[in-house]
Amino acid sequence: MSRIFLLSTNVTVDPYPVYPLGMAVLAGALTAKGHQVFQYDFLAGGCDEALLRRAIEEFHPDLVGLSLRNIDNVDSFSGGNGWYLAQARDQVKLVRKATGAPLVVGGPAFSIMPEAILDYLGADYGIVGEGERALCALIDRLMSGETIPPLFVDSGPALKREEMAAPLYRQDLVEFYVGRSGMINLQTKRGCPFVCAYCTYPFLEGNRFRPRDPAAVVEDLRGIRRDHGNPTVFFTDSIFNDSEGHYLVLAEEIIRSQINVRWCAFFRPAGMGRPELALLKRSGLYALELGTDAASDATLSELGKGFAFSEVLRFNEDCLAERLPCAHFIIFGGPGETAATLAVGLKNIAALGPSVVFAFSGIRILPGSPLCERARREGVITAGQSLLEPFYYHSPSIDIDSMNELIRHSFQGFRQRIFPPSDGQVRMEVMRRFGFSGILWDRLVSFAGKGGRGREQCAVIP
Numbered sequence: 192m193s194r195i196f197l198l199s200t201n202v203t204v205d206p207y208p209v210y211p212l213g214m215a216v217l218a219g220a221l222t223a224k225g226h227q228v229f230q231y232d233f234l235a236g237g238c239d240e241a242l243l244r245r246a247i248e249e250f251h252p253d254l255v256g257l258s259l260r261n262i263d264n265v266d267s268f269s270g271g272n273g274w275y276l277a278q279a280r281d282q283v284k285l286v287r288k289a290t291g292a293p294l295v296v297g298g299p300a301f302s303i304m305p306e307a308i309l310d311y312l313g314a315d316y317g318i319v320g321e322g323e324r325a326l327c328a329l330i331d332r333l334m335s336g337e338t339i340p341p342l343f344v345d346s347g348p349a350l351k352r353e354e355m356a357a358p359l360y361r362q363d364l365v366e367f368y369v370g371r372s373g374m375i376n377l378q379t380k381r382g383c384p385f386v387c388a389y390c391t392y393p394f395l396e397g398n399r400f401r402p403r404d405p406a407a408v409v410e411d412l413r414g415i416r417r418d419h420g421n422p423t424v425f426f427t428d429s430i431f432n433d434s435e436g437h438y439l440v441l442a443e444e445i446i447r448s449q450i451n452v453r454w455c456a457f458f459r460p461a462g463m464g465r466p467e468l469a470l471l472k473r474s475g476l477y478a479l480e481l482g483t484d485a486a487s488d489a490t491l492s493e494l495g496k497g498f499a500f501s502e503v504l505r506f507n508e509d510c511l512a513e514r515l516p517c518a519h520f521i522i523f524g525g526p527g528e529t530a531a532t533l534a535v536g537l538k539n540i541a542a543l544g545p546s547v548v549f550a551f552s553g554i555r556i557l558p559g560s561p562l563c564e565r566a567r568r569e570g571v572i573t574a575g576q577s578l579l580e581p582f583y584y585h586s587p588s589i590d591i592d593s594m595n596e597l598i599r600h601s602f603q604g605f606r607q608r609i610f611p612p613s614d615g616q617v618r619m620e621v622m623r624r625f626g627f628s629g630i631l632w633d634r635l636v637s638f639a640g641k642g643g644r645g646r647e648q649c650a651v652i653p
């Protein structure tokens with residue numbers, strides 16, 4: 192059996208630091224196979240190079256696995272500051288100084304541009320997609336002296352539910368992340384069957400929903416409660432409210448188990464109503480992040496979202512009626528955006544009342560997405576253009592500066608409307624200094640009626 196040193200390279204604290212779940216899941220899979228695993232998190236280690244080097248030297252690994260979560264922060268305003276690959280390359284150099292063991296890289300960011308990132312980082316091997324089976328296989332083959340090509344793509348079928356490993360959380364890391372964000376994370380299913388124009392989820396996790404066994408998820412939740420206090424949980428599924436209803440089965444299982452967990456997740460703002468929301472709330476749901484993505488029917492359709500804004504409004508009303516705070520993530524300037532769709536979009540957003548809206552300008556073009564093809568066709572990018580450094584799609588039919596100015600102007604004075612994204616960071620920082628933790632934006636929402644504040648009123652907290 193081998194000694195495997197896992198390193199989470201992620202140093203992003205935007206919108207808040209997130210527990211390195213990919214690394215924890217791999218640690219679970221490797222440990223179950225009998226390997227000895229050390230999990231090291233660069234962010235939790237204070238980004239201290241000497242500390243990392245010492246940890247590797249003391250562990251004497253047979254192999255180092257690098258988990259790469261983010262390429263950049265998908266915010267067109269942040270320029271070079273929001274690009275993380277140079278820091279990851281520095282970590283690779285550091286690992287090389289500490290050990291001669293082979294270095295394997297994987298993770299969602301890596302899987303989006305495997306060849307280019309492998310080349311840029313200078314690691315020995317890269318694994319695309321799910322890591323549990325592939326990394327174990329690569330270790331076996333390497334340890335038996337086999338020569339294998341640098342890019343390892345698991346050609347087998349997507350992992351079955353029993354093959355998706357349970358995460359192995361480290362108490363010190365849990366303390367670090369709960370201390371900073373009040374939260375830990377867990378995945379309940381993989382896959383996404385939708386074809387949103389800009390998105391990479393279907394090729395990262397496959398294009399059909401693959402739920403984990405609800406009993407296994409509940410067991411993980413029980414373990415979190417038993418071993419790590421009772422932090423709130425973020426379910427990291429691409430979309431929580433899958434059209435096949437697996438999420439409802441899970442909610443019922445959570446209720447039956449009486450584990451009393453507070454949780455939050457990312458939802459598609461369509462395809463469910465108040466009865467479902469009420470059930471989820473009983474299982475511990477306290478806030479919803481919504482992939483609304485665009486604000487007019489025309490731009491929703493260009494993004495291939497498959498729902499109209501009237502459905503978003505209904506969903507929003509249902510959340511408010513259930514007194515569940517929700518935040519809409521909306522990108523302006525995408526395909527089909529014009530001055531007319533912008534005007535409709537801003538009007539539509541006003542109708543979302545006290546709910547939170549995070550707005551972005553322009554869409555990060557990622558290889559393999561339908562948007563990337565469109566950008567090539569429209570001459571926004573050239574055929575061989577590298578997308579390693581962020582490049583944003585802005586509709587050729589709108590002037591970016593005036594669009595940004597109009598959004599700013601329309602959001603001014605409303606605390607639940609956040610643009611540009613860095614504004615959100617500043618506000619969250621203030622709230623953290625006031626002693627608040629968690630997703631934080633939920634505290635910006637106030638509800639109408641008994642015990643609540645006026646629907647149109649803004650938040651209590653800065």
Ligand code: B12
Binds near residue numbers: 208214216318323
């Ligand atoms: C849930 C989620 C969020 C939630 C996280 C909530 C939380 N508390 O955890 C929220 C909404 C907050 C969020 C925020 C952000 N996110 Co996000 N997020 C995701 C999502 C949907 C799932 C990530 C996850 O936890 N998966 C579950 C774990 C178990 O899977 P995994 O990490 O992929 O690990 C598996 C494999 O990748 C592999 N693997 C992992 N590591 C390694 C290492 C080795 C050696 C090997 C061999 C294999 C391997 O094996 C694992 C098990 O199979 C992904 C998209 C996706 N479907 O993957 C985007 C994604 C990771 N996010 C992305 C981005 C950009 C961000 C933000 C920067 C956006 C922003 N500005 O807010 C922030 C950064 C947050 C941070 N501090 O790091 C991008 C990253 C790509 C890029 N463009 O850089 C992704 C890929 C989405 C996309 N655009 O395509 N995110």
